[in-house]
Amino acid sequence: xxxxxxxPTTKSxxxxxxxxxxxxxxxxxxxxxxxxxxxxxxxxxxxxxxVATCACDLPFVAYSGAAFSMVPADVAKEMIDxxxxxxxxxxxxxxxxxxxxxxxxxxxxxxxxxxKTLQPDQGAAEAIAAVESPKICAFTLDIxxxxxxxxxxxxxA
Amino acid sequence: MKILVVxxxxxxxxxxxxxxxxxxxxxxxxxxxxxxxxxxDKIMGDLGNIPDLILCDWNMPNMxxxxxxxxxxxxxxxxxxxxxxxxSTREMRQIATDAGAKFLIAKPxxxxxxxxxxxxxx
Numbered sequence: 266x267x268x269x270x271x272x273p274t275t276k277s278x279x280x281x282x283x284x285x286x287x288x289x290x291x292x293x294x295x296x297x298x299x300x301x302x303x304x305x306x307x308x309x310x311x312x313x314x315x316v317a318t319c320a321c322d323l324p325f326v327a328y329s330g331a332a333f334s335m336v337p338a339d340v341a342k343e344m345i346d347x348x349x350x351x352x353x354x355x356x357x358x359x360x361x362x363x364x365x366x367x368x369x370x371x372x373x374x375x376x377x378x379x380x381k382t383l384q385p386d387q388g389a390a391e392a393i394a395a396v397e398s399p400k401i402c403a404f405t406l407d408i409x410x411x412x413x414x415x416x417x418x419x420x421x422a
Numbered sequence: 423m424k425i426l427v428v429x430x431x432x433x434x435x436x437x438x439x440x441x442x443x444x445x446x447x448x449x450x451x452x453x454x455x456x457x458x459x460x461x462x463d464k465i466m467g468d469l470g471n472i473p474d475l476i477l478c479d480w481n482m483p484n485m486x487x488x489x490x491x492x493x494x495x496x497x498x499x500x501x502x503x504x505x506x507x508x509x510s511t512r513e514m515r516q517i518a519t520d521a522g523a524k525f526l527i528a529k530p531x532x533x534x535x536x537x538x539x540x541x542x543x544x
Contacts, residue, residue: 284530285437311528333433353432364529365506378509 267375270317270420272367272401278416281368282406284360286332289409297403297417304350305389306362308369309380315395316377316421317369319362323348325406327362330354338411340417350384352412369374369420423544424427424451426473428461428490429506430482434529438477438506445537458485460472460527462493473501475544477536480514491521502543506531 271277278292303320310316321329324345331341334357344350350358360383366379383389399419407413425442429435442452455461462485465472468535476494478487485493486528491503503523507514510528518526524543527535 281530285534333437335436356431357433361435366508367528372512376511 266303266398268378270369271371271374272400272420273365273404273418275404278404280407281364282311284331285364286329286411287409291407291409292373293405295394295403297405298401300415300417301377301394303393303417304358304385305383305392306365306400307380307383307392308366308377310375313380315380315392316375318393318396318419319365319387319395319403320389320419321358322391322415323350324412325408325416326350326358326394327354328408328411329406330357331364332358332408332411333361339409353404354384355384358368358397369418393419396421416417423447423474424453424471425475425477425478426453426455426461428433428458428482428487428519429456430457432456434479434497439538440530441531441533442477444533447540448465458487458490458493460484462490463478465494466497472499475502475540477502477504477506480505480509488521489519489531491518491523495522504539 275292283290298395300320300322303364305328307315308317309387327341327344361378362382384393401419427435429440439452455464480487487505505518505526508529510526515526518539525539527539
């Protein structure tokens with residue numbers, strides 16, 4: 266009976282996101298424990314309990330959203346300057362987080378799935394706090410041709 | 423050949439279309455639908471021009487991919503149907519196969535994955 270979720274690693278993050286954003290994508294371990302004004306994805310188990318979150322900073326959401334839609338990096342930079350993302354970029358973040366659920370899954374792990382993606386003012390911090398005894402994995406990601414941002418996972422131990 | 427790409431993410435539909443082009447299917451008619459219900463309505467509204475291949479997400483609002491496949495089967499529309507989905511558990515693969523799907527591709531994917539899956543069944 267499985268009793269754990271996989272922990273994302275620089276290798277698994279690079280491999281997964283490299284398929285979306287190009288082989289030159291770089292993922293490095295980060296010491297970040299939390300992100301100010303995070304965009305957060307919540308992941309739930311079969312009992313609808315939040316068992317993991319993935320918090321991303323605005324630059325990562327903007328740059329990955331631009332790369333996902335194949336629009337110029339300048340579009341992302343404008344959104345970062347404005348501090349606001351379009352519906353399309355928020356939709357791209359949701360799809361990206363859906364794919365990133367795979368980083369915590371294997372044939373031997375417990376099952377989880379993406380529940381919601383939250384903007385900073387939509388209870389993002391409370392969602393992160395809902396994960397019990399979390400293990401934290403943080404990465405700095407550089408999306409080739411776009412820019413870099415931060416991603417912090419909280420995964421129930 | 424007519425190909426219908428069904429996914430509620432516009433960016434993902436664009437990625438599938440791009441992968442299809444890179445896999446050598448650029449010369450084909452490629453249509454898109456935002457969910458299963460829209461795909462179903464498109465197909466039923468143009469029965470003289472049914473897609474030869476449907477590439478479909480699993481989880482979508484209004485009508486899921488498996489619901490679309492079952493609805494088409496009920497209407498005896500036996501188009502080649504493949505899933506492109508994030509979740510790809512053994513259970514889901516079995517459900518897809520039992521419903522008549524020809525393949526299940528896990529996201530993210532490469533153009534080679536798409537080419538290999540399609541060429542195996544068509």
